[in-house]
Amino acid sequence: MSTCPSCGLTTSDTGGDPPVEHVASAACYRLYGELLARDYSDPDYYRRAHQMVVDAYAAQHAGGTSRREVQTVALCLMTLCLFCEDGISPAEGPRLHQQMAANRPPFTWLPPPPQQHLLTVADVLPARDAAEHERLVRRWAGQVWQAWAPHHATIRHWNSQALGGTVGPQAKELRTRRSVP
Numbered sequence: 064m065s066t067c068p069s070c071g072l073t074t075s076d077t078g079g080d081p082p083v084e085h086v087a088s089a090a091c092y093r094l095y096g097e098l099l100a101r102d103y104s105d106p107d108y109y110r111r112a113h114q115m116v117v118d119a120y121a122a123q124h125a126g127g128t129s130r131r132e133v134q135t136v137a138l139c140l141m142t143l144c145l146f147c148e149d150g151i152s153p154a155e156g157p158r159l160h161q162q163m164a165a166n167r168p169p170f171t172w173l174p175p176p177p178q179q180h181l182l183t184v185a186d187v188l189p190a191r192d193a194a195e196h197e198r199l200v201r202r203w204a205g206q207v208w209q210a211w212a213p214h215h216a217t218i219r220h221w222n223s224q225a226l227g228g229t230v231g232p233q234a235k236e237l238r239t240r241r242s243v244p
Contacts, residue, residue, distance in 0.1 A: 065088045065089065065090045065091075066088065067087050067088040067090070067091035067124075067183075068086055068088065068186075069085070069086045069087055069091075069123055069124040069125070069126065069175070069178060069179075070087070070091060070123050070124065070179060070181065070183045070218040071178075071179030071180070071183075072088070072090070072091045072094075072183045072184070072185055074088075074090040074094075074185075075219065076089075076090040076092075076093065078090075079092075079093065080213045081204065084132070084135070085120070085121065085125075085126075086124050086126035086127065086175075087124040091124070091183070091184065091185075094183075094185055094188060095120050095177075097184075097188060098116055098118065098120075098184050098187060098188055099117075099188075101188075101196075102116060103162070105141035105193065107109070107193040108155055108193045108196050108197075111153065111193055111194075111196065111197040111200075112153050112196060112197045112200040112201065113153060113156075114146075114153040114154070114155075114156025114160075115143070115146055115153045115156070115200050115201065115203075116200055117139065117156075118139035118140070118142050118143045118146070118156070118202050119139075119143065119204040119207045120184065120189045121135055121136055122136060122139050122140050122143060122207045122208075122211065123178050123181065123183070123207045123210075125173075125175040126175055128172050133162075133170050133171070133172045134167070134170055136173070136175075137170040137173075137218075137221060137239040138160050138163050138164065140173075140208075140211060140214070140218045141159075141163055141218055141221055141222050141225065142156050142159050142160060142163075142198065143151065143204055143207065143208045143211075143218040143224065144208065144215070144218050144219060144222060145159065146201075146204060147204060147205050147208040148208075162225065163221075163222075163225040163226070163228065164226065166224070166226070168220075168221045168224035168225055168226060169219065171217075173211070173214045173217065175211075176210045176211055176212075176213060178207065178210050178212070181203070181206040181207060181210060182199070182202060182203040182206055185216060186199060186203065187199045187200055187203055188240055221238070
């Protein structure tokens with residue numbers, strides 16, 4: 064049996080090495096790869112929720128303290144905030160990550176909260192179509208975002224700094240451009 068140290072996913076698959084960039088079991092990371100493959104193979108899946116998949120997984124499997132790992136998790140948490148609190152479309156994620164990285168505030172390591180009781184990639188994979196996939200990803204991302212509640216003020220502050228202090232108006236503009244499923 065294999066148990067993921069971050070999300071608690073237990074599977075009978077024990078083969079392979081754990082990933083370098085996430086605190087995850089090899090089996091959990093392999094399922095994440097399957098989820099990404101589905102996203103990349105179908106434009107409807109990709110458009111609806113891809114960035115939330117990436118951000119939820121990174122935030123649920125955080126733990127590294129290197130500069131790169133801290134920055135990756137920070138950016139993913141920042142967009143999760145905008146997706147979950149402001150209703151920003153996941154399709155805006157890559158552009159937001161680019162803008163946030165260009166105007167990056169001084170990130171600090173945030174101790175990851177326990178996340179063993181949340182949805183995991185294994186709960187999203189059984190989706191039968193893009194609409195169900197989006198619903199499950201939004202639920203998963205929302206749970207991951209809520210788990211990070213002790214750090215919400217810090218993450219919102221980072222958003223304010225990275226987006227020029229215009230999170231509210233920018234969020235309103237992005238909501239109006241949100242893609243329609």
